[in-house]
Amino acid sequence: MNSTQTSQNITPQLRQWIVEQAQGGHSAEAVLQSMIASGWNEDVAIEAMETTLRGHLEKKAVEDGLPAAVPVPDAKLDESPLYLDLGDRRVAVLQVMHSPRVVVFGGLLSDEECDALIELARPKLARSLTVQAKTGGEEINADRTSNGMFFQRGENPLVTKIEERIARLLDWPMENGEGLQILHYTPGTEYKPHYDYFDPNEPGTPTILRRGGQRVGTVVMYLAEPEKGGGTVFPDIRLEVAPKRGNAVFFSYERAHPSTKTLHGGAPVLAGEKWIATKWLRERRFE
Incomplete structure (x- = not known):
């Protein structure tokens, strides 16, 4: 790259040079410092690197047979806030991971909301099912030993309030969410590690996707604490x-592939009871 470069336009030639440096094994920090030393404004250099490498990695991923990445929900965390004001509730940002995107929120639900969800769900609990990817239906799965139930989206005022809060938190349309699921775990029950997206290679997946596209994000809200596990x-x-x-963990997955590193599970409850509410978010309106 010419050290007398004065233009701050992100040109195709600059993008090609950035890709070549990455392919040559140079670290991102070394490439950035080289650009700054050559006269590039730091903000422009960072933007050029981020957009170029993101596009390069996406192109390579698709060439390698991975599904294309899609937009995902996310909270507004660019300025590293300690709290997010959602209008009806102030939520703490307790932990943030960028790759994979995992965020732990404090106080997403009040104690009263947790209790109310449990009491509304309790009479309707049944053995939890999982999606049968080969057919698009549902089945009992030995890996998932909880009891659970679903609320329809907007089924009652409490569910609607929580769904609207999640939509504001993650900047994702409320209608793109599946119904709120409540799960109850007793000692010895668990949900072994799994992915929440639908496997594109399974024959039942096209049927599942017709209802709203892929799942692209998950919110797990804790309603009652077990004593252990x-x-x-x-x-x-x-x-x-x-x-x-009252806390919650959110994670997103921009492609339906293990490369997202979103393998997750519910560890066995060792003592006491665990209640959670799960919200799955889709690409499009969920029907």
């Missing part, structure tokens, strides 16, 4: 989120 585990990144009442 029951955390949400992410084996690929060696992360465990404690099931603290």
Whole structure:
């Protein structure tokens, strides 16, 4: 790259040079410092690197047979806020991971909301089912030993209030969410590690996707704390989120592939009971 370069336009030639440096094994920090030393404004250099490398990696991923990436929900965390004001509730930002995107929120639900969801769900509990990817239907799965039930989207004022809050939190349309699922775990029950997206290679997936496209994000809200165990585990990144009442963990996955590192599960409850509410978010309106 010419050290006398004065233009701050992000040209195709600059993008090609950035890709060549990455392919040559140079670190992102080394490439950035080289650009700054050559007269590039730091903000422009960072933008050029981020957009170029993101596009390059996406192109390579698709060439390697991965599904194309899609837009995903996300909270507004660019300025590293400690709290997010959602209008009806102030929510704490407790932990943020960028790749994969995992965010732990504090106080997303009040104690009263947690209790009310449990009491509304309790009479309707049944053995939890999983989606049968080969047919598009549902089935009992030995990997999932909880009891659960679904609320229809907007089924009652409490559910509507929580769904609207999640929509504001993650800047994602409320109608793109599946119904709120309530799950109850007792000692010895668990949900073994799994992915929430639908496997594109399974024959039943096209049927599932007609209802709203792929799942692109998950919110797990903790309604009641077990005495021991029951955390949400992410084996690929060696992360465990404690099931603290009122808190929630959010994670997104821009492509239906294990490369997202969103393998996760509910660790066995060792003592006490765990109640959670799960919200799955789709690409489009969920019908």
